[in-house]
Amino acid sequence: MKTLVLCISVLALVVGFSLGADAADSTGDSSLVVDGSTTVGPIAKAFAEYYMERNPGVNITVSESGSGNGAKSLINSTCDVADMSRFMKDSEFKAAADKGVMPVAHVVALDGIAVIVHPSNPVKALTVEQVRDIYTGTITNWKQVGGPNKAIVVCSRDTNSGTYETFEKLVMNKEKMGSGTEYYGSNGAVHKKVSTTVTAIGYVGLGFVDRKVKGLEINGIAPNPETVKSGKYQIARPLFMFTNGYPSMGTHLYAFVTLYLTRQGQEIIKTIGFVPVTNYGEDEEKESIWSELRLQKLEPNTPAGTAFR
Amino acid sequence: MTAISAVAVLFIVAFILKDALPFFRLRGVAEFFGSLRWYPSGEPAEFGALALFVGSGLVTLGAIVVAVPLGVAASLCLSDVLPFTLRQIVKPIIEVLAAIPSVAYGFFALVVFAPLLQRQGGHLLSVASWVIGLPLLALVVLVASDLFAARWPERARVPVRLLAFVVLGACSVWGLMQLGRACEQIEIPSGTNALNVSIILGIMALPTIVSVSEDALQAVGRELREGSYALGATRAETLTKVIIPAARSGIFAGVILGIMRALGETMVVWMASGNAAKIPSPWYDLTQPVRTLTATIAGDMGEAEQVTGAARYHVLFALALCLLIFALLANLASEWIVRRARARLKGS
DSSP states (O other), rough: OOOHHHHHHHHHHHHHHHHHHHHHHHSOEEEEEEEEOTHHHHHHHHHHHHHHHHHEEEEEEOOOOOHHHHHHHTTTSSSEEEESOOOOOOHHHHHHHHTOEEEEEEEEEEEEEEEEEOOOOOOOOEHHHHHHHHHTTTTOOOGGTSSSOOOOEEEETTSSHHHHHHHHHHIIITOOOOTTTTTEHHHHHHHHHHHHHHTTEEEEGGGGOTTTSSEEEEETTTOHHHHHTTTTTTEEEEEEEEESSSSSSHHHHHHHHTGGGHHHHHHHHHHTTTTTTTTTHHHHHHHHHHHHHHHHHOOOSSOOOOOOO | HHHHHHHHHHHHHHHHHHHHHHHHHOOOOOHHHOOEEEEESSSEEEOOOOOHHHHHHHHHHHHHHHHHHHHHHHHHHHIIISSHHHHHHHHHHHHHHHHHHHHHHHHIIIIIHHHHHHHHHHHHHHHHHHHHHHHHHHHHHHHHHHHHHSSSGGHHHHHHHHHHHHHHHHHHHHHHHHHHHHHHHHHOOOOSSHHHHHHHHHHHHHHHHHHHHHHHHTTTTEEEHHHHHTTTHHHHHIIIIIIIHHHHHHHHHHHHHHHHHHHHHOOHHHHBOOOSSOOSSSOTTTTTTTOOHHHHHHHHHHSSSSTOHHHHHHHHHHHHHHHHHHHHHHHHHHHHHHHHHHHHHHEE
């Protein structure tokens, strides 16, 4: 097995190097391979579409196989960009360093995880504690949280998804999910399940909330781009693209992973339903954020922003 | 060619063993086979796979209940009952079922069938109980009243048979009505459950069972059939007493293949079984979600740290090893039964 893995990774390394060499040559025909999170996938796909349209001859393939697989691919040099909806783990960094790969994070967008229910459900708001109790199986009936007398169908993402890990970190507080929890392989599947099941509760990326499901207020804050950007909405996280080292300026890889900094990139991210990091054309909002920052600087007791992880 | 495929199988077994054994070395055997707590990503991780075995077993059992009677009946119908022209149309239609990709079945199960079960579950179950129960009971009642009448003297037989038929028929219709009413009461809170997957897997296993057992029935040949007819046997007698016994081993092989298809199926189960790692209570309650071995392997592969090679990675190979052993056992059993049946046919 080990020799096989070695063979494959050596092969992948060679392929990776040749791809890297291609990417460096910005005039020639070149290709980028993007792999990873199903949450970040739509952004990468939209970016790829946009970029390929403007740069004929560039070929960008985007696969969605989960954050863990993305990291794995980057570590094995089988992809140029790893989409991840969580930060890299210590073990992944270690494995990468062992193979001579230096992961560099680019935060391309912000994502709130919305806790969703069927639109006909009268429950409008829950606290983080209530959501946790529902997922651990302590609360099993909607009437315990002010709803009808119906058993709750608890739906989660599969344990291999970045969305699951973020939810586990931000909501579950190291407690384990109840054994009756149903697991689904994608945001779309959870959305489908909740939109067709009156008594279900689930969680998806903010981009997957539409009229068919209802996003609950968490601790009194509704999930929307504004509350996510301001940090008021609790279940939110940055979305990452990882590259091996910072890409050389002028390469297609560089242009691709910095697309989120442009106005077009911001528009793309907004259209898909995520929250962009930049805010071109929102001068008023910019002004208010600046004043808030200034206010924070004036108050010495305000805690400095806590790092994600 | 045979050598290549044999070597391939051997390599698969060897590789799975190689990656599965470290798990048992790391965590032992007792937790894996004895515990119900499946938290591979938890801190600390727990690897109790008992619920997964039960889930796989339950779903396979459900698929057998759906597919085997239907599949065997369909193959009998195809080979000996339907006229030739109709058979030419029906057989390809059944075989098309095998050509549908499993993800399409899964999508159907998740998007169409699960909501239907939630909204109309009780109603559907009661209709199903009528559709299945009525012909079955009619047959049983007919045979039973015949047997009952045979004990009476010649003259009384006709009225006795009629009387028995009416009484038994009324009883079974009443029973069916009770069953139907009970089914109507069942409420299915979540449509992604063992029942949903069992039915879909049953449908997926159908073409395998039908085509293999139909081939076996065809292979029985004209001589036996015509011999039987020449002795004055009716078509039903020929079917039950000559053709089915002669084709028994082939039918059995088809059934085993169908079961293996249901046990090994991943996509449908992953999408539509709910994947909740617990044993339903009571265990036969198919309307609760279950988690199977195959879906667990597929669902956890992405995060299982191949690079660092932790227990979480090796446990999936342990699951795969168990699946492989089940498949091997089933194959051996079918081989043994087929051989025994063949020997008996030759002997008699």
